[in-house]
Amino acid sequence: MAALCVLPLLVVGFTAFDTGVGAAWDLLWRPRVGELLRNTASLVVLTVALTTAIGIATAWLVERTSLPGARFWRVLLVAPLAVPAFVNSYAWTTVRPDLEGLAGAVLVTTLSYFPFVFLPVAAVLRGLDQSMEDSSRSLGLGPWPTFFRAVLPQLRPAALGGMLLVSLHLLSEFGVLAMLRFPTFTTAILEQFQVAFSNSAGSLLALVLIALCLGLLTVELLLRGTMRHSRFGRGAARRALPAHLGAWTAPALLGLAFLTVLSLGVPLGSLLYWFVAGDAQPDVPELLQTLGSTLGLGLGAGLITVVAAFPIAWLIARRRSWLSVLVERATYVASSLPGVVIALALVTLSVTYANAVYQTSVVLVAAYAILFIPRAMVSIRAAMAHAPEELTDAARALGDSPFRAFVRVLLPLTLPGTLAGFAMVFIAVSTELTATLLLAPTGTQTLATAFWSASESIDYAGAAPYAAAMMLVSAPLTYLLLRSPDEEPAL
Numbered sequence: 001m002a003a004l005c006v007l008p009l010l011v012v013g014f015t016a017f018d019t020g021v022g023a024a025w026d027l028l029w030r031p032r033v034g035e036l037l038r039n040t041a042s043l044v045v046l047t048v049a050l051t052t053a054i055g056i057a058t059a060w061l062v063e064r065t066s067l068p069g070a071r072f073w074r075v076l077l078v079a080p081l082a083v084p085a086f087v088n089s090y091a092w093t094t095v096r097p098d099l100e101g102l103a104g105a106v107l108v109t110t111l112s113y114f115p116f117v118f119l120p121v122a123a124v125l126r127g128l129d130q131s132m133e134d135s136s137r138s139l140g141l142g143p144w145p146t147f148f149r150a151v152l153p154q155l156r157p158a159a160l161g162g163m164l165l166v167s168l169h170l171l172s173e174f175g176v177l178a179m180l181r182f183p184t185f186t187t188a189i190l191e192q193f194q195v196a197f198s199n200s201a202g203s204l205l206a207l208v209l210i211a212l213c214l215g216l217l218t219v220e221l222l223l224r225g226t227m228r229h230s231r232f233g234r235g236a237a238r239r240a241l242p243a244h245l246g247a248w249t250a251p252a253l254l255g256l257a258f259l260t261v262l263s264l265g266v267p268l269g270s271l272l273y274w275f276v277a278g279d280a281q282p283d284v285p286e287l288l289q290t291l292g293s294t295l296g297l298g299l300g301a302g303l304i305t306v307v308a309a310f311p312i313a314w315l316i317a318r319r320r321s322w323l324s325v326l327v328e329r330a331t332y333v334a335s336s337l338p339g340v341v342i343a344l345a346l347v348t349l350s351v352t353y354a355n356a357v358y359q360t361s362v363v364l365v366a367a368y369a370i371l372f373i374p375r376a377m378v379s380i381r382a383a384m385a386h387a388p389e390e391l392t393d394a395a396r397a398l399g400d401s402p403f404r405a406f407v408r409v410l411l412p413l414t415l416p417g418t419l420a421g422f423a424m425v426f427i428a429v430s431t432e433l434t435a436t437l438l439l440a441p442t443g444t445q446t447l448a449t450a451f452w453s454a455s456e457s458i459d460y461a462g463a464a465p466y467a468a469a470m471m472l473v474s475a476p477l478t479y480l481l482l483r484s485p486d487e488e489p490a491l
Contacts, residue, residue, distance in 0.1 A: 005334035005370050008345035009210065012337070016203035027204055032188075036205070040184040040212065043105055044170050050110040051166050054259070055117025056159060061252055063125040066242045068249070073256055074122070078115050080263040081424075082474035084431035084448065085112040086175025087467045088263075090455055091270035093179055105182040111263040112176070113169060117162035119420070120382050124158045125151075130241065143243075156223070157385055161378040164220045164332070168374060171209055171216075172338045175433050175452070185209045186338040190434065206341045213333050221325070267471075274464040282465035291469055294430050294446045297361065298473075301368035302426040306418060308369060309376035314410075316377075317384040328377070335374050339435030342367050346439065364439040371435065372428045376421030383417025384410075423477040430473050447473070 016024065027033075058077050062070050080088075089108045092099050099107070128151065136150040174186050185205050192202035245252055312331065315324035334342070346367055350358040357363055387410060395405035411418075433448045440449065447470045454463035 004366065005331045005373070007349060008334055008337065008342050008370065009330075011345035011348055012203045012206050012210070012341060015200055016207050018200055024204055027201055028208065033205075033208070036183060036185050036188050037208070039102065039182065040171070040209075042102055043109070043182070043184060044167055044212075044216075046102075046106045047109045047113065047170055048163050048166050050106065051114040051117050052159060052163055054110070054114040055162060056121050056155065058114075058256065058259070059118050059122035059125055061256070063122050064243060065252070066244050066249075067252060067256075076256075076260050076264065077118050079475065080112060081115045081427055082471050082477075083112065083264070083267045084175075084467075084470055084474075085109060085173065086179060086431075086433065086448075087451070087470065088112050088267050089176040089179040090460070090463065090467065091267035094270045094273070094460065095266055100181045102182060104180040105177055108176050108180065109170060109173065113166045114263075116165045116169075117159060120158035120162050120378070121155055123382070123416075123420075124155055128154060158382055160220050160223055161382055164216065165375060165378060167216050168213065168332065168335055171213055172335070172371075174338060174340070179455075185212075189338055190340050202341070206337060209337060210333055214329075217329050217332050221329075267467075271464050271468055271471075274461050275468075277461075282462075287465055287469065290445050290447055290450050290466070291473070293444050294448075294470075294473065297364065297368070297446065298426040298429040300361075301365045301372070301429045302422045304365060305369045305373050305425045306376045306380075306422045309373050309380055309421060310418070312373075313377050313380035313384055317381055318389060331370075331373050331377065334370050335372065339367070339371060339432060340438060342370055343435040343438035359441050361441060361444075364436065364441070367435045367439055368425075368429050368432065371432070372425045375424040375428060376418075379417045379421035379424065380414055381417075383414040383420075387413035426477055427474045431470055 058073075061067050062074050062077065067073065085108065088111060089104075092104070092108055096104075132150050132154075133146050136146040141149065172186055173184075174190060177184055177187050178190075185208060189202045189205045189209070192205065312324075312327055315321075316328050346363050347358070350363050391413070392405050392409050395409045396402070400408065430446070431448050432446075433452055436446050436449050437452070440446065447466045451463045451466035451470065454460075454466065
């Protein structure tokens with residue numbers, strides 16, 4: 001899988017160097033590239049900061065306080081994942097046609113991506129042992145010092161994983177930024193391919209994007225450290241008692257309600273408006289055929305991606321070495337590239353070396369696996385970090401083969417994280433746009449491409465049924481994302 005992820009990087013590199021050193025320097029040393037760099041960096045810094053703050057704060061409210069209706073709020077805080085980011089921007093531009101630029105991009109991407117931080121942090125908070133906080137309090141530390149010194153360090157792997165997912169998604173985001181007219185490297189790369197028909201110039205810009213991704217991965221690697229976070233020893237972990245909010249109950253409820261209105265109320269209200277005011281009359285047979293294509297691609301790509309991600313996550317969690325880190329980093333770098341770059345690289349490779357699979361679903365599913373494997377890997381790795389390795393060793397000592405120990409011990413312990421990874425990949429595949437536009441077999445249309453075709457023609461009423469279908473397809477999978485990882489699976 002790592003080799004497959006590296007292939008598009010090699011194609012991009014060779015294509016970029018075809019430009020020549022002088023021409024490449026002239027192309028990259030332009031004010032326009034500086035503007036794209038500022039825009040991309042500003043978007044990543046602001047959105048990651050906001051999604052992290054919102055994700056950790058809402059996770060703590062739902063999981064560790066006496067908040068009324070915590071289960072209800074948990075569902076609402078995950079539900080924005082069912083709304084594709086470009087559908088969210090379509091809804092916001094309907095409500096606020098003047099919304100554009102950095103402010104609009106940060107608003108829409110924050111409302112779309114904060115569940116990537118909320119989900120892993122909430123899962124870890126549910127499983128934390130109260131005894132560590134009790135020890136901290138018994139040593140004389142107050143609630144806030146205890147949170148920062150005993151709780152926050154245990155949230156670090158989950159929060160960093162979520163922040164990394166948000167960052168990588170922002171680097172490759174296209175639909176939101178195109179609708180809100182905020183240029184970044186991704187939109188510029190697509191312009192080079194679509195308007196200027198320049199593979200070399202687009203590949204050079206993609207190299208800058210790869211450099212940004214490598215910088216993010218290095219920072220995440222340094223911050224993650226090597227601290228062990230699983231618990232092993234006598235007794236069982238004690239669930240934490242919820243903190244009483246008291247007078248802060250009403251402000252907390254109002255804050256969550258406001259966040260829900262912005263992230264869910266606006267897109268749902270906008271769709272309802274276009275259904276009613278636009279008198280949307282979908283072509284039902286065509287809609288069902290498009291829905292079937294989306295479900296088939298999502299299931300196939302989700303299963304293949306999870307199976308491919310499991311050994312990499314195991315290597316990182318259990319046999320960390322320079323080679324395993326290199327393999328993991330390769331998958332992250334490849335997934336940070338815009339879908340159009342991956343698609344064009346796979347077209348080049350399939351036409352040159354595997355013409356039999358060109359214009360088939362095989363190439364499209366391979367592109368999905370390259371683009372979305374970090375989503376599955378982060379979830380599985382986080383679950384594996386909290387699965388004591390000693391249990392697998394005990395199974396081996398009792399005579400189990402490596403495969404039997406994996407099936408009986410490790411797989412049940414990591415099943416919630418594995419299912420969450422599958423759900424995130426499925427949702428991403430069902431809403432993927434640019435790679436699907438280029439690689440989908442002739443005659444194959446997905447909900448995302450059908451929505452984009454209608455919205456590009458300013459046919460908002462025609463786009464509404466496809467947007468609603470995307471949300472309905474993704475919504476049930478939030479159940480998988482909400483399963484508690486500390487549930488005791490049957491061994």
